Amino acid sequence: MIAFDGKVVLVTGGARGIGAAAVRAMAGAGARVVIHYVRNRDAAEALAAEFEDGATCLVQGDLADPAATEAIWTEALAWQGQIDVLVNNAGIYEPADPDGDLDAFLASWDRTLRVNLTAAAQLCRHAVDHFRARGGGTIVNVASRAAFRGDDYDRMNYAASKGGLAALTRSIARKCAHWGVLAYTVAPGFVATDMVDDIIEQDGMDDMIKDVPLGAIAPAEDVGNTIAFLAGGLAPHATGTTVDINGASHIR
Numbered sequence: 001m002i003a004f005d006g007k008v009v010l011v012t013g014g015a016r017g018i019g020a021a022a023v024r025a026m027a028g029a030g031a032r033v034v035i036h037y038v039r040n041r042d043a044a045e046a047l048a049a050e051f052e053d054g055a056t057c058l059v060q061g062d063l064a065d066p067a068a069t070e071a072i073w074t075e076a077l078a079w080q081g082q083i084d085v086l087v088n089n090a091g092i093y094e095p096a097d098p099d100g101d102l103d104a105f106l107a108s109w110d111r112t113l114r115v116n117l118t119a120a121a122q123l124c125r126h127a128v129d130h131f132r133a134r135g136g137g138t139i140v141n142v143a144s145r146a147a148f149r150g151d152d153y154d155r156m157n158y159a160a161s162k163g164g165l166a167a168l169t170r171s172i173a174r175k176c177a178h179w180g181v182l183a184y185t186v187a188p189g190f191v192a193t194d195m196v197d198d199i200i201e202q203d204g205m206d207d208m209i210k211d212v213p214l215g216a217i218a219p220a221e222d223v224g225n226t227i228a229f230l231a232g233g234l235a236p237h238a239t240g241t242t243v244d245i246n247g248a249s250h251i252r
Contacts, residue, residue, distance in 0.1 A: 002232035004031030008083050009231065010076045012036040012063065012123070013090030015044035017193030018142060021224025022087055027051050029228060034059055034076040034083075036090065063090055063119035064111060073126045082134065085231045086127040088120040088165070089142040093195060095154040109157045116161035121168055124183075128176055136180025140227050141169045143242070145189040149250045162187075166242060173240030182239040184230040189246030190217040214247030 009026050013019040014035035020043075027033045027050075034057045037044040041060065048056040057079045061072040077083055092115045096108035124139055131137030146155070147162035165185070172183040190196050190208050196217075200208060208217055223245050229235070230243070244250065 002029045002228055002234065004029045004085075004232065006030075007085060008032045008034070008080045009085040009087065010034040010036065010059075010073075010083050010123075011087040011089055012072070012120075013038070014087075015040050015047055017195055018188070018191060018220050018223045018227075019087075019089040020047050021220035022089065022227040023047060023056070023224075024050070025221075025224045025228035026085075026231065027055055029232070031085070032056070032080060034079060036061065036072055036076070038062055038090070063115045066119075066122065069119045069122050073123055077126075077130070083127065083130060083137070084134075085138045085140070086123055087140045087142070087227055087231065088123060089227075090119075091116045091142070091161075093155070093158050096157040097154045098156070112157040112161050113164070116158070117164045117168070120165055124168065124172060128172060128179075128181055131181045132176070132179040136182070138231050138233070139169070139172060139181070139183040140230050141165050141183070141185050142223070142227070143169075143185045143187045145187055145244065145246045145250045147187060148244075148252055169242075170240050177239055182236055184239065185242040186223060186226050186230070187242050187244050187246070188218060188223050189249050191223055191245075192217050192219050209247075212247040212249045216247065218245055218247060 009031045011019050011023050014023050015037040023033050035044050036059045044058050059075045061068040096105050143165045144162040146159040147166045151159040169183045169185040
């Protein structure tokens with residue numbers, strides 16, 4: 001049985017979608033969870049209201065801003081004086097048209113790499129230092145199927161950022177395990193969240209599932225439950241592992 005009693009978890013992008021599913025899975029197993037959000041405080045408060053007082057804490061901050069990212073960690077750590085699990089879930093998925101305006105192309109690459117990769121690395125930096133002092137801890141980074149099979153031509157920025165996130169995780173796993181620091185990657189395909197609603201509206205669900213043998217895109221709970229399992233400490237020798245959650249649409 002997965003148990004998080006006495007553990008504190010920080011989930012970035014925790015108010016909706018995969019993040020909210022991870023919060024529910026871990027808070028439901030006894031964790032105290034810091035729910036990070038960027039703008040949607042209503043969603044964060046609604047999620048926190050599902051649990052008893054003291055089980056969650058809300059932290060706001062824009063991961064596009066390095067100073068705000070520092071403040072997220074500082075505020076999260078101050079809540080209970082410890083963090084045992086970091087879940088880097090927050091991310092953006094925006095186009096960068098190689099055939100379009102150069103400035104717009106570069107700006108999208110900069111934003112995507114900043115939010116999806118550099119901010120995660122910034123938080124991992126703090127987490128490893130904190131975990132090392134405490135004798136261990138766990139990082140779960142949410143990458144993507146796109147990290148391994150690529151993405152559309154105008155979404156290469158997203159694929160590259162998630163590929164970098166997977167490499168970051170492996171580096172931490174290899175070099176920090178002797179400090180008791182564990183690191184895992186989960187790599188979903190399309191997941192039924194509001195992040196992909198516009199794509200579903202544009203292309204249709206049939207197009208999204210045409211190469212998914214399971215015949216459906218994953219619910220957020222599939223990913224949240226996997227995060228909880230990895231973070232729960234039941235498989236420490238799986239550190240460095242990437243778990244694919246894509247309905248067998250991409251098998252490595």
